Amino acid sequence: MTEKNVSTLKSHSVMLVSENEAIAQIVADVFPAAEDNKVTENASSFQALNGTALQLAFKHDLVIFEIDPDDAVEVDAIKDILAHRDDDTLFVALTQNDLTISKARELRKIGIDEVLPLSIDGEELKAAVSEKISARSVPQQAFQSAATVLGRVIPVAKSRGGVGASTVAVNLACSLVGGKGSLFRKSSKSRVALLDFDLQFGNTNVFLDLEDNGGFLQLIENAEKPDDRFLSSILQEHTLGVDVLCAPAPMVPLQSMRPDMIEGMLDLLQQRYDYIIIDLPCAVVEWVEPILKRAAQLALVTDTTVPCVRQARRLIDFYREANMTLPVEIVVSRERNSMIRPSHVREAEKVLETKLKHWLPDNPKVARNSVDLGRPIVDMKPQSDLGKALSKLATAVSVEVQPVAAKST
The missing domain is CATH 3.40.50.300 (P-loop containing nucleotide triphosphate hydrolases)
Incomplete structure (x- = not known):
């Protein structure tokens, strides 16, 4: 069920790779157009983007996508994209709720910034993304x-x-x-x-x-x-x-x-x-x-x-x-x-x-x-x-x- 009172994130360009309508609605609530956000919905997988995924992904601040960690072809497609990473685009994967810790670690190893369950609600997604964006925005001179x-x-x-x-x-x-x-x-x-x-x-x-x-x-x-x-x-x-x-x-x-x-x-x-x-x-x-x-x-x-x-x-x-x-x-x-x-x-x-x-x-x-x-x-x-x-x-x-x-x- 979509959260109705989601604290929003402002001024972000979001690429959504999913055909799940519930997820699309949650993302739209977290990143509303009224707050100067732009959410672009794409195909159900990176494979389906037919070679345009690399070009599309790095045009956005945030990429949210569904993934089955047992789908080796899709994992390789994402791995290839992340291998060309040269900016601060944030990659957030949504996957099955019962994902094992070892499989979650494998996904993070290829460069995925956050792995979240498909059952996530708006507040939880907002909190997870905010945490990662805040971490990315910490200037190195702070350390x-x-x-x-x-x-x-x-x-x-x-x-x-x-x-x-x-x-x-x-x-x-x-x-x-x-x-x-x-x-x-x-x-x-x-x-x-x-x-x-x-x-x-x-x-x-x-x-x-x-x-x-x-x-x-x-x-x-x-x-x-x-x-x-x-x-x-x-x-x-x-x-x-x-x-x-x-x-x-x-x-x-x-x-x-x-x-x-x-x-x-x-x-x-x-x-x-x-x-x-x-x-x-x-x-x-x-x-x-x-x-x-x-x-x-x-x-x-x-x-x-x-x-x-x-x-x-x-x-x-x-x-x-x-x-x-x-x-x-x-x-x-x-x-x-x-x-x-x-x-x-x-x-x-x-x-x-x-x-x-x-x-x-x-x-x-x-x-x-x-x-x-x-x-x-x-x-x-x-x-x-x-x-x-x-x-x-x-x-x-x-x-x-x-x-x-x-x-x-």
Whole structure:
């Protein structure tokens, strides 16, 4: 059913290769002629265009087409067109709803910018296309300009799985943006990126109601340092102002990433963002080292049980092998601070060699609702005890983290 209240996109030339009337109507609603758009409907396939497809395609800003990934002849026809690509024309494929991830990746490998289901509605198409157009419009100098200050890298680690590190990472990122919906107020908003590097068990996207767009898998499969345009295309912009790289939905080996790939990403991200929040895996892997070397501060989430405190101590020692001066902020999860320190807290402070300053009270109702609704606590319940504690943590981080001088070029 066609959406009736579709936010429109202005001033675009669209080539539609489809005989599906429902799709044609949706495209017409998203790109109405009244908004200075021009939609040209063509044959049902690129094969049917009899050699004119190449000439036609690159006369448009956007090409939307149906494709059966099992139709080798049609796939080859599109592949041939994309091989001659020399401009910013955007190619969006519509295909069966049950398309496997592997087949979707194969389509992206030949150069198709986005693969969407045929059941898509107007709002979904508009959102997907807007995201890709925005990524294409990011000027390269946004990444490459010789800024005087580099963005601050803040990894979030955990002493055990399930301790709440992803909750901290997501809410810290959203709070650091500033603006409405957060207790963390700023005169101007910060640019914040959230990277879920917990490759096998990452779920920050759940807290933000985002679906994996396959970007991380593309990054892994390319096996090369990403350039600015590619990196921009795989980051997803959340309504709260955070740009997110979701962990891959399929299980991938922890060694899928390499230190040089991480360094290449951070080179670009630190020039574009004020803060880069990284949710680390609960594992010791080689590619974490370049993150730690660039970290302005590390948040280590734990509880005060003996096993977790001991593991936190081991992690601190390991992290400081990569960065001897790394400031580590211990965040105690699911426990309220008290005026009189219990004996187990005093013992934990002795083992960790620091005073425990950051406490997140146990509020399972708010935490559960946040996950179920896909809304960060600082946005959904900013006045709750947990929301206030998370915002207070973000304030402390923003004050304590010092600017990093840019590298000379």
